[in-house]
Amino acid sequence: MVPTARNGKGELTAQLEPESDFGITITKPGYFPLTDESITTKGFAGDTVKREYKLVPIPYQLPVHVDIVYYDLDKFMIRKDAMPALDKLADLMQKYSFLDLLVASHTDSRASDEYNIVLSNNRAKAVTEYLGAKGIDSDRVRLEWFGESQLVNDCGNGKPCAEDNHQLNRRSELVLEAFPDPTKEYDIPQELKDMDFCEPEDIFEKIQEEINDIPTIYFDFDKSMLRSVHKSELERTAIMLKRMPNLMLYIEGHTDQRGDEATTRSCPSAERRR
Structure with a gap:
């Protein structure tokens, strides 16, 4: 195991032997651990091997x-x-x-x-x-x-x-x-x-x-009231919205071609977007 230390910039440093292979594992509470086994000084002519990593937080629950x-x-x-x-x-x-x-x-x-x-x-x-x-x-x-x-x-x-x-x-x-x-x-x-x-x-x-379970809500002719059969679909969507505050609901409304433009507007269907 190669000893490591932090420099004044907060970077992790180590003295690596020439013509050798190395691995590193980085852990932090609340983040996925990261392992890199590709570090090598074989055939390396410089004086510093650099790697930059990004830890991904664990999306609990x-x-x-x-x-x-x-x-x-x-x-x-x-x-x-x-x-x-x-x-x-x-x-x-x-x-x-x-x-x-x-x-x-x-x-x-x-x-x-x-x-x-x-x-x-x-x-x-x-x-x-x-x-x-x-x-x-x-x-x-x-x-x-x-x-x-x-x-x-x-x-x-x-x-x-x-x-x-x-x-x-x-x-x-x-x-x-x-x-x-x-x-x-x-x-x-x-x-x-x-x-x-x-x-x-x-x-x-x-x-x-x-x-692929985004719901589509249908309506009776010339009506805007929800059918009973679709209420459970909206209840399911409401649960997801409550549990994911960053999730937004995008609603599009459509009609068939009957009726004039003033009355054929906005019978909604639902799509979730982040």
Whole structure:
């Protein structure tokens, strides 16, 4: 091992033997370690070998994908319509070892607070069990449960609400996070070794390109009200926006060709942009 020291400019220096090969590893808490095994003085005619490095911060708990699965009233069984979303998460977690899942489960306002806490807990556990059957270790799934304390609409106790609005509250929010443990020092994952990323959020872009799940919202003829079927899409987008403050929502509005120009404007579709 070659001893090193810092000069007055803060640069790391060392006396290198001629006609030899060297390596260096640089570590700093909160950053990916950097290793360079290409340093050599073989055939070098100068007096100083210089290298400049840039450490990349570890993007702890970086959300890269969000989805929502829904439940029947008073149930915690995984429904058939939830399986494709969970299967997609299992595939991504198997492909990328640095991704873990946060599951935040909820209920609607019906039944007591105590009952709904237990029910939301069971819903979170049901997601873990489903992913476990797909080969995902439970240590990679972090559970939270909130009962009826975080309703997404004004369907609180005793308030009349349509069933599709109650349905929006019977949910598990699924947040796929990169580098989930802020106390851990991560190496650059093997899956990202060949990726030239300057900013940590480039990892988000890479996963999004693979998933390609930006929602498009459609409207009935001559209407601007949201269809019930699209409300869950916007709920999913809202979760991502809350968890990534640097993410902005770009909205384009379109109509068909019927009607005059004064009335055919701005029925929006959504696209996320950083």
